[in-house]
Amino acid sequence: MKERITVVKIGGAFLENESELETISRKFASMQGKRILVHGGGKRASQISQALGIEPKLIGGRRITDRKTLEVVTMVYGGWANKNLVGRLQSLGCNAIGLSGADADLIRAVRRPVKEVDYGYVGDVESVNVASLQLLLRAGLTPVFCALTHNGKGQLLNTNADTVAAEIAKALGGEYRTSLYYCFDKKGVLRDLNDPNSVIAHLDQATFRDLEGKGIIAEGMMPKLHNSFGALEGGVEEVCIGPPELMTGNAGIFTKLSL
Amino acid sequence: MKERITVVKIGGAFLENESELETISRKFASMQGKRILVHGGGKRASQISQALGIEPKLIGGRRITDRKTLEVVTMVYGGWANKNLVGRLQSLGCNAIGLSGADADLIRAVRRPVKEVDYGYVGDVESVNVASLQLLLRAGLTPVFCALTHNGKGQLLNTNADTVAAEIAKALGGEYRTSLYYCFDKKGVLRDLNDPNSVIAHLDQATFRDLEGKGIIAEGMMPKLHNSFGALEGGVEEVCIGPPELMTGNAGIFTKLSL
Numbered sequence: 001m002k003e004r005i006t007v008v009k010i011g012g013a014f015l016e017n018e019s020e021l022e023t024i025s026r027k028f029a030s031m032q033g034k035r036i037l038v039h040g041g042g043k044r045a046s047q048i049s050q051a052l053g054i055e056p057k058l059i060g061g062r063r064i065t066d067r068k069t070l071e072v073v074t075m076v077y078g079g080w081a082n083k084n085l086v087g088r089l090q091s092l093g094c095n096a097i098g099l100s101g102a103d104a105d106l107i108r109a110v111r112r113p114v115k116e117v118d119y120g121y122v123g124d125v126e127s128v129n130v131a132s133l134q135l136l137l138r139a140g141l142t143p144v145f146c147a148l149t150h151n152g153k154g155q156l157l158n159t160n161a162d163t164v165a166a167e168i169a170k171a172l173g174g175e176y177r178t179s180l181y182y183c184f185d186k187k188g189v190l191r192d193l194n195d196p197n198s199v200i201a202h203l204d205q206a207t208f209r210d211l212e213g214k215g216i217i218a219e220g221m222m223p224k225l226h227n228s229f230g231a232l233e234g235g236v237e238e239v240c241i242g243p244p245e246l247m248t249g250n251a252g253i254f255t256k257l258s259l
Numbered sequence: 260m261k262e263r264i265t266v267v268k269i270g271g272a273f274l275e276n277e278s279e280l281e282t283i284s285r286k287f288a289s290m291q292g293k294r295i296l297v298h299g300g301g302k303r304a305s306q307i308s309q310a311l312g313i314e315p316k317l318i319g320g321r322r323i324t325d326r327k328t329l330e331v332v333t334m335v336y337g338g339w340a341n342k343n344l345v346g347r348l349q350s351l352g353c354n355a356i357g358l359s360g361a362d363a364d365l366i367r368a369v370r371r372p373v374k375e376v377d378y379g380y381v382g383d384v385e386s387v388n389v390a391s392l393q394l395l396l397r398a399g400l401t402p403v404f405c406a407l408t409h410n411g412k413g414q415l416l417n418t419n420a421d422t423v424a425a426e427i428a429k430a431l432g433g434e435y436r437t438s439l440y441y442c443f444d445k446k447g448v449l450r451d452l453n454d455p456n457s458v459i460a461h462l463d464q465a466t467f468r469d470l471e472g473k474g475i476i477a478e479g480m481m482p483k484l485h486n487s488f489g490a491l492e493g494g495v496e497e498v499c500i501g502p503p504e505l506m507t508g509n510a511g512i513f514t515k516l517s518l
Contacts, residue, residue, distance in 0.1 A: 052307070079338020079342075080333050083359050083415055087413050090409060095363060096361075098359070098361070100342050102345045103355070103357050104355075104356045135400075154351075
């Protein structure tokens with residue numbers, strides 16, 4: 001029987017202050033078995049951009065990663081968020097190693113083709129280097145990924161952290177029984193954004209399409225859900241969306257997805 | 260016979276722009292055999308600090324790393340400099356992996372004790388985890404270290420890059436024949452700062468003490484030289500200070516140190 005591995009994605013909001021960082025790190029460090037952490041960058045990237053006088057560029061509500069913004073996210077995701085998480089996990093006995101997709105050539109991406117919108121230095125994942133990842137996992141290390149990838153030609157690329165987590169989980173499906181946990185600041189996918197308790201406990205693809213068609217699911221949840229179903233289709237055994245307590249097995253209510 | 264490994268430290272000045280980054284990366288990538296890169300952060304950390312309105316704190320000419328400054332160096336050294344170097348090296352066929360001392364618990368340090376001066380979040384290296392480093396080296400990876408360490412209790416610490424390089428070289432002495440190259444923007448240790456060609460080709464410890472006593476060696480060279488002789492005393496076979504061409508074996512004139 002294949003060994004289990006859990007890919008946990010945490011939102012950048014959990015890294016905003018020392019106390020949150022400690023809490024989320026404790027939950028992850030306490031997990032048993034092989035696991036991989038993927039983190040977002042949160043508000044800090046916007047704060048730093050603002051302080052540096054970089055105007056946020058949005059087209060159709062979507063952020064554009066120009067050269068200066070890429071520099072900021074490289075600093076904030078790859079440096080500040082990643083190293084603080086690793087340092088904290090190390091203090092909790094978890095032998096973490098911080099990574100971007102460029103490190104050990106772990107995640108290659110292609111710059112998103114320009115159609116209506118030029119998103120700038122944004123990468124769509126092309127491949128996850130399972131052999132390199134296995135070397136680290138077999139050495140007893142716990143990978144901690146920031147959401148930066150590279151194109152193999154010296155260009156770093158900003159990539160959605162939810163997508164990075166899903167792609168890693170899918171790629172490991174051949175070697176492991178994989179679970180994918182999206183941990184965020186809600187209990188799960190909500191029927192009603194104004195009611196934090198309106199969690200959809202089980203969400204299959206047909207229901208999702210129905211709710212999506214009726215406009216019931218919040219816009220902000222869409223990328224996470226598309227990644228989730230994509231992961232299930234790609235062979236990931238289990239995908240859950242919910243609070244950080246997913247990691248410790250005492251989330252109570254959360255959203256479990258199925259095809 | 261033990262395998263050879265070369266630890267190369269490059270100054271942050273070589274990371275200032277794309278063209279410099281490309282040139283220095285090519286030299287390192289072209290080196291044969293096992294090697295480790297250690298980089299400084301250069302002016303970018305000061306620029307970012309200034310832009311964020313963080314006042315540089317200097318006591319007796321030495322920079323103090325307060326909490327905000329630590330955050331900036333974590334971003335700039337661990338994120339910006341490290342990931343850009345790794346991405347570039349990957350494009351040149353060098354399987355680089357970017358690391359801080361917190362990653363895989365590679366370098367532990369203790370916060371410098373407060374005597375006359377409180378240097379803030381500055382770490383003096385306590386130990387290099389050779390076993391972890393060997394796992395990466397044996398996997399065919401080329402470690403790229405930024406000059407950040409940790410105390411094992413969740414605290415990142417700013418550590419002199421010259422010292423990080425020397426400590427890594429010393430620690431590997433048991434397993435390898437080690438060389439340590441300090442690459443900077445001069446041809447070597449100069450007798451006369453105003454004459455770039457006044458390179459001291461061979462510098463032994465007695466001569467160094469003599470020149471130091473006479474005030475002939477520039478103040479800024481002292482930490483590098485103390486690290487150099489410390490490395491030789493600690494079993495490092497070869498220590499050279501010179502231009503980046505040390506890496507490609509065509510430096511011409513440079514400074515070679517001996518006890």
